[in-house]
Amino acid sequence: MTYSYEFPRPALTVDIVVFALDEDDLKVMLIQRDLEPFAGQWALPGGFVRLDETLDAAARRELEEETGLKGIFLEQLYTFGEVDRDPRERIVTVAYFALVNLEGHKVQASTDARNAAWFAAGDLPALAFDHERIFDAALDRLRSKVRYQPIGFELLPPKFPLRSLQHLYEVVLDRELDKRNFRKKILSMDVLVELDEIEKDVSHRAARLYRFDKKKYDRKTRKGFNFEL
Amino acid sequence: MTYSYEFPRPALTVDIVVFALDEDDLKVMLIQRDLEPFAGQWALPGGFVRLDETLDAAARRELEEETGLKGIFLEQLYTFGEVDRDPRERIVTVAYFALVNLEGHKVQASTDARNAAWFAAGDLPALAFDHERIFDAALDRLRSKVRYQPIGFELLPPKFPLRSLQHLYEVVLDRELDKRNFRKKILSMDVLVELDEIEKDVSHRAARLYRFDKKKYDRKTRKGFNFEL
DNA sequence: ACAAAAGTGTTAAATGTACACCCATGC
């Protein structure tokens, strides 16, 4: 590697695509820009990386500052470095994707006075910069990753009925799944714990609740087990 | 996103993990550093991103400058942003992984006077910076991706016998495969073209040559086909 | 003729897919 301290440097930001799950939709968190360029338009939460923080730390900090969300699942997605992706100057952005359980984390719509809101992933407004491309990449990643890593649970509360889990997969993968086959498959993996609890406040037979047993999953994974749906 | 033009900026580099396939080994290209820090130690090829080039372009340029390799398969891997990964100052690096057919691209060991060489992936020397971690990430990516994307062909010449393809998978996945089952599987995907040519200069029965039909693969993929081995 | 690798099919086990009814509960 050639080193020189005198190179002009691109600016470096992080942007985060946060997904959540609604009764019937996949949602994405957007914030409304208050400054030019693209003032008034919706964009992904994000901001500049500081010299003394890692990329992950920058993503978590910006997420909390702009949306109030903290302690959630966050994973690096891809780094976007088109030369003119920002109209003002060269800015490279490290994109993240994040998953959150809507119930557990009610969003302070704007900790720092910006407008933040959930949008249905299938029906987004025009986005600033190349954020639509970043969103597309995040959705692709979610769709493929959910099938071979147990990340879907991040979108659910800790205790959930199997029907919610199936619904999650149906929404994310955008196709219907057979109830019996789904249950057989997920239970046969033996990473869910059946709880002695049932749903509350439903106007019909209440479903049994389950939780994902991460410790068991990790143990099995070390022995060669592969989650796959 | 908050914009400010006055933020101090990390420096931004690219580093590339280039894999190739030998008779019996997976190889990685390293270059020997001539400057401090880590002068004399081996490191991944890479260097600074310029203001007027994309990240991909920077990776291709550095690769050619330092190793002479050009026109090869290149894909972004991950961005490493630990605060002290470089002992001098904050440098964020966008890592790439690349695949090349050893036969087709003899390496000009050093276009710009640096020492470049192939090392067996299982037996690397100590690497500068956090390059060992980057290498590990690249190897993981290669191992998982080779199973669900037809990227292995990038490590072979355009025309190859099935045995070479099987050998590639055995080396990368580090386990033996059954010859008959392997052939059945790969041929049933119907993305290889059987050529009217056979190997030359072998001291035994010559094997038929095949090539990967990318157009057919793309067509099938659009119709929902998934490569998987 | 022999050494070396190419090429080829069958069987059994495991996994995936399609499909419909009774049950428990709240109103």
Add this chain to the structure above:
DNA sequence: GCATGGGTGTACATTTAACACTTTTGT
């Protein structure tokens, strides 16, 4: 008692895994 979703099993099709001998060619 009825509407709503919860929960369950079986049969068939497909895929995977294990396994050994004959053919071709060069020396």
